[in-house]
Amino acid sequence: MISILLGAMISMAASSDTVVTLEDVTVSASKSVEPQMRSSQTSVHVDQEYLQLNFSGSLMQTMEGIPGVKAISIGSGQSKPTIRGLGYNRMVVSENGIKHEGQQWGDDHGLEIDQFSVDRAEVIKGPSALLYGSDAIGGVLLLRSNQMPKDSLEGSVQLFGRTNNGQIGAAAKIGGRGERWYCRANVTWIDYADYKVPTDSIQYYSYWIRLKDGRLRNTAGCERNGSFLLGYSGRKVRTSLRLSDSYAKSGFFANAHGLEVRLSNIDYDHSRRDVDLPYQWVNHFKAHSHTSWYCGRTSMEVNVAYQNNFREELSEPVSHGYMPKPDNSLERRFNKSTYTYNYQARYHLGKHAFHGGLDGEYQYNRRGGWGFIIPDFETNSLGMFLLDRFKFRKNLIFNAGARLDFAKTHIHGYQDWYPTPVGSEMVCLERSTDLTRKFHNLSWSFGANYNVGNWVFKANAGSGFRMPIPKELGANGINYHIFRYERGNVQLDPEKSYQLDLGLSWSNDALVVQVDPYLNYFSNYIYLSPTSRYVEGLQLYNYTQARVLRLGWEAQMIYTFAKHWEALLQGEYLHARQKSGEKKGYTLPFTPPWSMDAGLTYKYNWKGDGFVGLKAHVVGRQDEIVPPEKPTDGYWTLNFSAGKSFPLRRSKLNVSLHADNLLNRRYYNHTSYYRLIDVPEPGRNLSMKVGLDF
């Protein structure tokens, strides 16, 4: 992580903007104002070289060095992204211009994208509804994995591992291009064992769980990914077809599946590498066709995609309350297909650049298994937008746009498959009501970029929204998984967010200073809130909506000195308050505490580029909590990273080394789901990757 930050800082020094080009690590700072003038929003670019050299176990962990971006570890080897404290359905992950649709509402669900096929990434902070529609409230994580090969034959092989969970993996890429046609293929294979935490026991929901050798039982797993890209690149027309499949299997922590404490006769301790019940497996298939035309002042783009996310969660069948013991281990199945299409056109007229588009999505979700969380549903949505970028002067650019969205969702009813006594009768209780809801939303955004001397100022005001998900509308039942009774609210409106973003940066050859404050208001933030009541023996949690005010900032300072050295100081802060409802005056669940990084990097060029860096990551105590959270102590960790590339005739060898939590500190991440079951974050970990590009 440290190294990432260092790298990020370094690169920030290079481009002196909110647009961090991590690549130009050795270039002087004030060289270009252009990238920071590109957008009035805050965004950070990460290119392949950066990803190569700063590898720290997973893509999200590598990205975590970016101020405002966090990776919530979901156990095993995977993590979920959040931007400025918003994740799940409050941010969008987009791969090659198509919104990635898994079961992003779920706590155990990772990215489901082959991170080793990613060529470059970008993080947009703040509402981005105009281009990305529903869910783009906190921001967008853009991943590009369809880069055209440059040579007739090129490729790479990478081998990597990490010590904490005994992960070993390999990824290979091969591709080539002719005069017009090109193709490319990626494969990735990863295998890991149970992960280690610096504790010998865990206490949750009054249960006391002892660990063997500090390992979280049954958190081992594996990942297999493959993709194929075929493309044509003409003078005016470009088209490509990409097929990808991502498969992952991972165990759930055996003693607490979700938040539920489990007792089992399975001998989990006999092997670290095997996966016993309970476990999940998921397969994400995607087919994506992309076509663009260039014609004078106009360019057009069409994307059509199909995705299927198939997930099963298996566990030992047990009776629960009035539910008898099921005869199989299939607890839940989610099978979701998503059809996405979009059309966009860009047109230049004088000082104006117009960008308009139409996009739609159809989702079809079917469930299975004896456990119920979300009902079957179908959702159809359509959106259209128009934006204008007006270059008033070279150093003053305005932009404005609006978007209109319509969505219709049909949720199917669901009844328990077993009867429950109600009064004197036995009834299969209805856990979800059959209902159809229609939503519409108007979103807007406007902003400006202004450059004078060494300064760049940005301002952006915009809105974001998301449609309520079926769970929020229709839930009505015991979530045994989590020890609570959850009740949805059919009346919920689309969640709306309004945000004001500012960006201030100053840079010269040696110093880059940047501050990005923001003010964010939700007219109805939807979340699950505990009540004082009990239903069927468990505490009742209601999906409620409240007005919420959030404000925060990220700040960064990078100082380059004595030719080879770079010092970094960066920090972030977020404050959230509920302004209405039962929890008025409280913060929001999972609000990240303040954090700060200080790092030093030595960069050199000796038979190829290289760097060595050390970084301290300091996180404040979080006392801002809302029931049922617990305050989380502050902590600090020390992290080391080094990267080196060796040019070899026509190829290049890259080596990266990353050591997290060098002092093996025991600490909790306030924003982690596992905080609730008192599972500390992983202990000392060493990651290493060796890659050969040819």
Added chain:
Amino acid sequence: MKHYLAITMLLCVLGACGGDDEASKDMSYPVISDEGIEAVPSDCYILKRGEVMPFHYVFTDDTELGSFNIEIHNNFDHHTHGTSSVECPMEEEKAAVNAWVFNQDYEIPSGLRTYDAQIEIPIPDDVDPGDYHFMIRLTDHVGWQQLRAMAVKIQ
């Protein structure tokens, strides 16, 4: 230097917004207490089949109590709860035949900070004897929840 000052000031201003409406928030858990009473059941308490257990505990909260729940489940598999430091001698592990399940929600009249909970729980005479766990769950009006788990025995 002026620039840094300006930035530092901006950071301070932004950071200073944390102090509003703190006072009204309830940040403490309700308390399950045996103070001043002879609490029943206590750790290692022995219940007799066919008899009535006189449950008695005192619940307190600094603002307002919510509601409570009592649950009794078997511990024939020797799982452990961490809210008690007392260890009671246990019988051999065994499989349940007709294990007792008791799970009942109770209201507390609104507006109370102290509640003297007294309930008579009849123990059926046909359930499996052996090791059981006795759980008390208590909420306050904003949803903070307190748990207490005890090992008891049914004879």
